[in-house]
Amino acid sequence: MAWNSGLIQRILDFDARNFLLDSLPKNATGMEIGVHKGDFTKRILERTSPELLYLVDPWKYESSSKYKNSWYGGWLGGSQERMDRRCDAVKQRFAAAISRGKVKVLRAYSSDAFASLPDAHLDWVYIDGNHLYEFVKSDLEQACRCVKPGGLITGDDYGEGGWWEGGVKRAVDEFVATRDDVELVCIKKCQFILKKR
Ligand SMILES: C[S@@+](CC[C@H](N)C(=O)[O-])C[C@H]1O[C@@H](n2cnc3c(N)ncnc32)[C@H](O)[C@@H]1O
Structure with missing residues (x-):
């Protein structure tokens, strides 16, 4: 029974992410x-055939206990060497798209990656980095500067709980409530889609 409901959850999550992907231009x-x-x-x-896709990740092992249950801290993260191997593997995995100029890997914190981009440069952003409230709040603000009017600001893990203590949901809810240049398009499972007016 528990096994079945876990599987069903995974299928629904997969489906919600496909819905989000189909909403992207x-x-x-x-x-x-x-x-x-x-x-x-x-x-x-595979699903959106982007003209250009920026991949942003510092692949930095976070040793603080705050991150002990994250994918880049504690036991799951393992070590900085493991992060370096992860980054190399991603570059290898998408080598063909990188060489065609379709994918650019920015090994950086999102704050630095955004700072390197001009205003209104992007059609969409998918936020799935550091889920703590302050980081998501900053990602949303920077994403809003970097997407074109009509562009989409989207992301993962909207909901209560997690090691990030609901930081994604809190930041997104506040952002939608306080910004009149942004509207909520939809929330599906843990995926959120906002539009810049
Ligand atoms: C949940 S995983 C991303 C999963 C990926 N989007 C997927 O669905 O396959 C979170 C990632 O965010 C990265 N990360 C952590 N802090 C970050 C930051 N400040 N900026 C960008 N990425 C960050 C971590 O290194 C980790 O690889």
């Missing part, structure tokens, strides 16, 4: 914040 310029091993990157490339 095709042949566009986008950015994935938080790449990990590139599994979602692969789906972005």
Whole structure:
């Protein structure tokens, strides 16, 4: 029974992410914040055929206990050497798209990656990096500067709980409530889609 409901949850999550991918414009310029091993990157490339996709991740092992249950801290993260190997593997995995100029890997914190981009440069952003409230708040603000009017600001893990203590939900809810240049398009499972007016 528990096994079945876990499987059903995974199918529903997969489906919600496909819904989000189908909401993104095709042949566009986008950015994935938080790449990990590139599994979602692969789906972005297959489903949206971007003109240019920025992949942003510092692949930095975080030793603070705050991150002990994250994919880049504690036991799951392992060590900085493991992060370096993860980054190399992503570059290898998408080598063909990188050589065609379709994918650019920015090994950086999202704040630095955004700072390197001009205003209104992107058609969409997918936020799935550091889920703590302050980081998501900053990602949303920077994403709003970097997307074109009509562009989409999207992301993962909207909901209560997690090691980030609901930081994504809090930041997104506040952002939608306080910005009149942004509207909520939809929330589906843990995926959120906002539009810049
Ligand atoms: C949940 S994983 C991303 C998963 C990926 N989007 C997927 O669905 O396959 C979070 C990633 O965010 C990265 N990360 C952590 N802090 C970050 C930051 N400040 N800016 C960008 N990425 C960050 C981590 O290194 C980690 O690889």
